[in-house]
Amino acid sequence: MFTNEEIASFNELETSLYQYITKNMEKAAYMRIRELAEVTHVSTTTILRFCRKNGCEGFSEFKVKLKMHLENSETTIIKDSRHAVSEFFERTLSGNLDERIQKAVDIIHPADHVLFIGIGSSGILAEYGARYFSSLGTFSVYIKDPYYPIHTRMLEHSVTIALSVSGENRYTTAHIHQLKEKGSTVIAITNSKHSTIASMADLTIPYYVTEEMYEGANITxxxxxxxxxxxxxxxVYKKKQAHDV
Structure with a gap:
């Protein structure tokens, strides 16, 4: 329904529109343009621009495209995982992902501690990330409890890596706010550069894959x-090795 290039071209308002439509496709397919504008808090002009970015001349054509997508997806609810992987790696070859990774390395390298946060499947990966970084010589911990006592002096020279697919999880945003207040630098790894978590972070690494839901569960x-x-x-390990030589 939406290509990598189309998603990457969206501004903040268009991204919020995209997120609403992907989560409410059946409803959006039968809405009037003013109804969609009202529930998404954007102008009809923004919706029309969004439609043009998706190869449609107007909102009516976009709804036809959306209905056709719904009809075709009835028998293909869950995509082959290889599609998602190729979607991501195509973007890494054409985008500036390496540049963002290097910026993250430059931030992490001098830090005393790295804290990982996230919830749900992102929490599982945050725990894995902490273990993986520690295995390569960067002391890291996964903090599940936002009220876990950490002395401010430890956070002044720390980096927080926040994981979230949507970038809108209230638990994670609250946790980021607390850590930033105490001096931690935040790196967000999320699916969109226009999310709440991305706007709070000092550096965002977006990966842009199509978000997938199945019976209320996020299976992206x-x-x-x-x-x-x-x-x-x-x-980070390579940089530390080079620095120690």
């Missing part, structure tokens, strides 16, 4: 996150 692939965590940890 986490393979890009694994790649980013492992690649960043290895690059």
């Amino acid at each position: 692939t986490q393979i890009p996150v694994l790649y980013l965590l492992e690649t960043t940890a290895r690059e």
Whole structure:
């Protein structure tokens, strides 16, 4: 329904519109343009621009495209995981992902501590990330409890790596706010650069894959996150080795 290039071209308002439509496709397919504008808090002009970015001349054509997508997806609810992987790696070859990873390395390298936060499947990967970074010589911990007592002096020279697919989880945003207040630098690894978590972070590494839901569960692939965590940890290790020579 939406290509990588289309998603990457969206501004903040268009991204919020995209997120609403992907989560409410059946409803959006039968809405009037003013109804959609009202529930998404954007102007009709923004919706029309969004439609043009998706190859449609107007909102009516976009709804036809949306209905056709719904009809075709009835028998293909869950995509082959290889599609999501190729979608991500195509973007890494054409985007500035390596540059963002290097910026993250430059931030992490001098830090005394690295804290990982996240919830749900992102929490599982945050715990994995902490273990992986520690295995390569960067002391890291996964903090599940936002009220876990950490002395301010420890956070002044720390980096927080926040994981979230949507970038809108209230638990994670509250946790980021607390850590930033105490002096921690935040790196967000999330699916969109226009999310709340991305706007709070000092550096965001977006990976842009199509978000997938099945019976209320978010089944969006986490393979890009694994790649980013492992690649960043290895690059930090290399930089420390070069620095010690």
